[in-house]
Amino acid sequence: MSRLRQALATLVALAVAALAFVAWAPVPAVDDREAAAPLAPDAAQAARGAQLALAGNCAGCHTERGGAPYAGGRGIETPFGTVVAGNLTPDPATGLGRWTAGEFRRALQHGVSRDGRLLVPAFPYTSFTQVTRDDADALWAHLRSLPPVQQAKRPHALRWPYGSDLALRVWRALYFRPGTTPADPAQSAEWNRGAYLVRGLGHCEACHARRDALGGIRGAAALQGGRLPQGWYAPSLTDATEAGVADWPIDEVVRLLRTGLSEHGTAQGPMAEVVVRSTQHLAEADLRAVAVYLRSLPVTTSRPGRSGARDPQVMARGQALYADLCRGCHGDEGQGAPGVYPALAGSRMVTMADTTNLLRVITQGGFAPATAANPRPYGMPPFDLGHADLAALMTWLRATWGHDASPVSEVQVLTAR
Template identity: 60%
Template sequence: MSRLALHRRLGTTMVSGALVIAAVAAVWALNRLDETRVSVEDGPSPTTQAQVARGAYLARAGNCATCHTERGGQPYAGGRALATPFGTVYSSNLTPDDETGLGRWSAEAFWRAMHNGRSRDGRLLYPVFPYPNYTQVTRADADALYAYLRSLPPAKAPNRAHELAFPFSTQPALAVWRALYFRPGVHRDDPVQSAEWNRGAYLVRGLGHCAACHEARNLLGASQGLELAGGLMPLQNWYAPSLRDPHEAGVANWSAPDIVALLRTGVSPQGGVLGPMADVVYRSTQHLSEPDLQAMAIFLKSLPPPAPRDDVPLRATEARLAQGAALYERHCATCHGTRGEGVPGVYPLLAGNRAVRMAEPANVIRVIAKGGFLPATQGNPRPFGMPPFAHLLSDDEIAAVASYVRDSWGNRAGVVEPQVVSRLRAGSED
């Protein structure tokens, strides 16, 4: 090798090494942005009864118990398996047990977890814990949550090791993800908007973490696209509809009382909730105060709609519609009516129903196959439900009846293919 070639190779190696060092330094720096310094020797911080009461309310606003309680287990003791496209994450123990929970955590360590997504021992947390949303929670509210969790009965429940595929199981891979997609944030009131609007924005964007479901995800699991513009929930195969689009779940033309009724009871004159949102209403929003629900309604009403779509849905063949009509008459018309008119307050109408007409048919397929149930709330304690038909109908038959319902009574939403039913049914997690 000539001296010139050797110098060139050496120069290339040095440049490559410098770029690697710079990239590592950038990832390290981005993962340390706005971070609270926490000593592992810090013990529990003092709390007050007022903080505990406030924290109990905030824990319901954030629906914390749902993820941090294993089915049949002690509340907040963790251990619930949370399936992701990259493997299974197990929720952590939030009770004040010294060995397995938050017993030795300080308020500063808890704040860092909420705000920066880093555990007491310095480990980076997986964003299944929605710190990309919780980073907007104020320090005062984080301290109140900490106070409430410290007041719970301790449970000795060792945290289970996550079961993630390589390289997603590694801290360096998580550090790169955070460098690309996460920045610590602070909620700042918009001076142009009212105090009520700002309160609603804080609840929806922060503790409510509505974006965790109602936004699309890229291949690495990061939110993409417009805020609250809807997205398919991985593995569950429920579609969380756009909160902007009037053809999906946008509420700009709803009255604030109707939005409040939906969040408090699960039903309103405009529609009802099923699937994961039913659980949110049952465990969280029905317990919120009237002013907070009103504030959320004001904020949601203000979301601007997306650009109009001009695509024309593909219509099912006449033979497919005839097959669907026969199945509908046999299995559905008794409750939903021969013209999709339903029964007010009992069985939902299908004619003009936004959930039926959405471009994404996942929810229609899911409800036909596995049923759907409104939440049992104080305002609607005995809701009616939709039974599952997966044991009676094949994928082809579900596609036929879904296509018929989406094409009838003015709906004109487009055909559902059997392979779409097969894919959604095979990939769903209950």
Template identity: 60%
Template sequence: MSAARRLRRGATRAMVGLALAAPLLGALVVWLNVRGEMPLPPETPLTSPPSADVARGAYLVKAGNCIGCHTTPGGAALAGGRPIETPFGAVFAPNLTPDDDTGLGRWTASEFWRAMHHGRSRNGRLLYPAFPYTSFTQMTRQDVDAVYAYLRSVPAVKQPPRAHALRFPYSTQPALAVWRALYFRAGHFSTVEEQSDAWNRGKYLVEGLGHCAACHASRNALGAARLHAGLGGGLMTDGGWYAPALSDPAEAGVQQWPRAQVVQLLKTGVSPTASVSGPMADVVHDSTQHLDEADLDAMAQYLISLPPVAASTPTEAAPATPEAMLRGAEVYAQACAACHGKQGEGVAGIYPALAGNRAVTWPSPHNLVQMVRHGGFAPTTEGNPRPFGMPPFAQTLSNDDVAAVVTYLRQSWGHRASAVSALQVSRIR
């Protein structure tokens, strides 16, 4: 038999094998997407939710920071329309108000539970995991029903959903079904018996309702949290900010902090040794400042207990060129030293020190670049009603200037972090 004939025969067999396997693979994907789901019972939407459920639901909505995604700046609360940027395009948050035509008005409690627990919409379509049902699946049915009761009580707003702007094939239901078959399985919250009730409550808030892993977990090329990623840090889905590792004391881990300081940071946005800014400032402003002390203390207990990552010997970065350091020093003297001090010492309680600041030397320079370009602002909270802020310099500093001053910060006062180029600055959205 000639080589060409053998090649044709082999190709034919491969095509036949593929044709036979395709239906089986398709059936497997379908099964993996519906496993664990029960048929929805016949019921009608609640008309007058119990007041206790509404009050509890309002609290849970704050704890889950629903307003952060489902409210556009200046728009009606929870009416949707805000884009959630991902590497695959934008997903627009839907309307959560009880409008019959454009919101949740016709949804039943079981349909809402299915969306939160299984990631499936009222009409059966699969939901994109930009809506973090991968974390919400741990919520109890009682809590989900309370959230539903509250959402039924807010003013209805007629605001049609915006079409997602995802690239092909990520915009298709089959592609989403394959993703879910690979990376999602509906679950439930499991307590750890040897831990206290408070610790387990903190775990529930951090891993489930608070969905901290939505930002603080590293992701693979398809946007799924990496296996055993935990809260080990990673770039956020918009690619503009780095969510630092909560398991690493060298980044944002609080394992060595007094518990009261962790509670203070979550409650007010500032503590004696740290402050929040960027996306985390929004979380504190919209969510954690509204939680009661018991829940904040429970979260602090859980975060402090996270096993710290194994210590490794840091790789010392190559020093920047003398020209880059000189230019960075000039920019720092002109734009930064008046507040942060000539030696990066800062002013206690007002301007943070930059020398020895762990956020300055994180592996990713994203947040430092964003702060220089767009400013840094702690949230306004009851415990910190008039926070100091840092003005933006995007209009006065070029990419070369930003790169130089960020490099200067990362390689001065004993810092040994990597230099930053103007190209890196331009790529950070």
């Protein structure tokens, strides 16, 4: 036993030493040839950068509610505290006015600020490392063309030690491998473009991934669904019972990204904001490329827990609540009204194993995004129901119209709230 303990202790010591060596590796330097002067953008490059910024939804994080676009100041909740987005306008004192193109590219692709500080991974450089040099420079040209806004950045409010240099170095050693992924010669140019947008510039895994206790993503966890600090669940993009689209027509995937609506569902919560700020503005070719890539993802299927007998009193209460609050819009058979009220019969949001989003829509309201193609969407008001009523309504919805998903308990409702 003592030899085993000694061997384990030696292995742990070696692992710590190796991790420390990697963690204290020097950060990449900016090419000296680029350090003296910023890139001189032209109008065409800036215009292309504006489209790339929409694809990356840069304004989504770097714009405070009611604030100037890209001027930062928005607090972003994480499990480790609040991160405050920086000012991306070319203001020399509080923004990127003194940065060079090389420094911006290093921040984007390596997560290192102008002064050498490591950026927190809430800034998704783990995805942006895929962005090509040409696209990084076009983004830079767009940001340089913006009107400068003076708005000093508030400090992050992260719990110790998550914002420390050592913690960030260890995190990078565990989870970050810089560099672009070469195009897959076995796939079409359209597929490769979609992969680049989803895995890189669009950073879809920032929301749609399972993260471990340190907020990292490993291998197969990417795009397989994850809880968001805002209290929503970003469903798996590979799971046929959640948000997988392998069996959808390409046009329906494009329609959802363009308008927020499809025959199969409606964008809600944080995804509705992504549609408004980002995907509705993308070129048709890019939307189709994203659709092609998403439809090609390996299909997984998680089966919601099932139960035979359900409490008759709970079911009766749920049915009465539906008749009183929901039937007028969603119909006797949960069929909804095409383009107006989403169908509940067959809805994956209703039946998926994680009931977070169903609860959020009932208690906070359901609102499709207002897009150019659907400027005045219908919405659902929030309902202030007690825990028992919520559990009853959700349980009834998940067991009706052919659904056979597990019931929802009052304890689950309380925890989710």
